[in-house]
Amino acid sequence: MSSKIFEHLSQAFEAPLTNPVLVFSLVLFIILLSPILLRPIRVPGIIGLILSGVIIGPHGLNWLEKSSAVNLFSTIGLLYIMFIAGLELDMNEFKKTKHKSIMFGVFTFAIPIAIGFPVCHYLLGYDVLPSILIASMFATHTLVSYPIVNRYGISKHEAVAITIGGTILTDTAVLIILAVITGASQGNINQEFWVTLGVSFAIFLFIMFGIIPKIAKWFFEKIESEKTGHYIFVLTVVFFAAFLAEMAGLEPIIGAFVAGLALNKLIPHSSALMNRIEFIGNAIFIPFFLISVGMIVDVSVLTKGPMALIVAGTLTVVAISGKYIAATATQLIFKYSSNQRNLIFGLSNAHAAATLAVIMVGYNNNIIDENVLNGTILLILVTCIVATMVTESASKKVVMEGHQDDAHVEHVEEGEEQIMIPIANLSTMEPILDFATLIKSKKSHYPLSILSVVPDNERAERNLLEARKNLDSMAKYASGSETEVELVTTIDYNIAAGISRMSRHVFADCIIMGWPSAVSFVEKIVGEKTESILNTTDTTLFMCRLEKPLISHKSITVFAPPLAESEFGFAYWMEKILKLAQELSLPVNFICNSRTAGATEEVQKILKSSVPLHYSNYEDWDNIYGLATxxxxxxxxxxxxxxxxxxxxxxxxxxxxxxxxxxxxNQNLILLFPSRQGDSHIDEYEDIRTAPIFRKISREIGNMFNKEKQN
Structure with missing residues (x-):
């Protein structure tokens, strides 16, 4: 009996796996664990999933092969990437700056191709068609680093707007070239091909932009209650558009991209439907595609001689150089500053979704070889890191020039202020409650929300009763200072998730919590509770270690890093610190640079605060321990x-x-995290937050693009 069971198991787990349930389970397992395991070293999600595909694919451990099921999900993922790319483009910004966008689009399309073609054809020795395809791949770009400019509050800056507009033009032009190259590779280029392509393309555009939007608008209005139906309708449009494009002699990915543009105005970026589209794509389809890309890569090709490494290095250098020259040409014509040029370069340098799409089509049609495919994977990694680093550096410079959006200033009405206090350790809650009472706006008619999150397990009901008893004791303590509190208990699988959910539920402007305790080994790998709370909330957060009475202090010392004044929640936390100082009759000493000092004085004038402020200049913020002086x-x-x-x-x-x-x-400490702007979507599989070691290396690269003349 046992031998039969063992034999059955050995057959089921024999590589490559053939059981569709087991195959799907393995892929989901990779999608789940890949970001968790790679988070500590800050490997980009898009690269992590591709590497996973390399490991489990036919050229790695051979656990998975390119079956029909994998191919189906991979195709859906590829179409999904292109659809979301079209859906997320801001058409209004494109219209405002269309002339400059067109000029930049021409530069960022033509210059990389003009450099890439002779390099591929004459230097690397590829034929004409492969050289054109690879050169057109250099022209594409994905807005991987766009979330950075959004966080810095410069998303409406002109340099950002023309880069987004250029994305529409260059990606569309490249996809049309791709259709021509595919036809040429099959020997179909003649007069009939061009006439057929022109007529079919015109009919395709008429259907997509003339008919589909009207049907979609009618459907969304008439079938308003069927939210699931909205998502199914959108998917239907995407795959119908992909089919139409194929019938017109174009690539299906062009159809998916055009479907995104056609539905762009009908699906608001912050809508529930947009959230569903992105969630399902990022959870299932896009990771499937990225894993399948990795399965094609044969790492051993890089060891078969110097040619593979030469191709990979050349592709990367040409890709970065082409985008930098295009950004420089745009700077010279429109008289932009070097920081604005670097912003354009950073946003347009990353190669990800569209690049993968072009290369995959070329590889599947036997136009390019494995060397180019593997070189492209290296290109994606390097350009994403460089783009993110340059964008971040340039964004800081642009902010310091005073080019932030007006919406980057937070204002909380005192009468509407909501403060939430999650309970973790009862022994430390009383001083935290005292602190909250001191900084709370006296005009707010809302009580302090005291929250207890109970783990969802077999003891949930018993723990809930205990939590309510603990909350009752806190309410009694609060009543001593006539502080009105609201007791909130909730059950959640995860403490951090419960806090995040309830903070949104009560519209908290501020979360006050205790000092983080020592973390276990598992928490270090998966993510600490504090880090999870920070990542899943946008509101101002105070972490307090108050072991001495607050009245024992003679002053308040605030350590504010450079650009602290540019944070969304700067004015709010300044108000809280000044209110605390006023309650305790203490002066405030700011340790910061001159720019931050000036901003704090402005806030003090606006608030008409009489708290004495003193300043000490500190510049070496990479050395935190120097603050001890x-x-x-x-x-x-x-x-x-x-x-x-x-x-x-x-x-x-x-x-x-x-x-x-x-x-x-032995000192009282407060760690303060300002609020940030919400509703900024970050695509998990195109986000790249480099590890400290990468950031330190990349900072030196960034200096090449951000050198300032010494006065």
Missing amino acids: FSNVDSLLVFVSSRNGEVSYRDSLDGLARRVGRYYK
């Missing part, structure tokens, strides 16, 4: 940090709570 034992220390990737974030702020907690063992 400005602190004293009688001061309440407030460290202003920011969420990873925000305007004032820097490498030295990594693990700040752990480091200052160890260094200042």
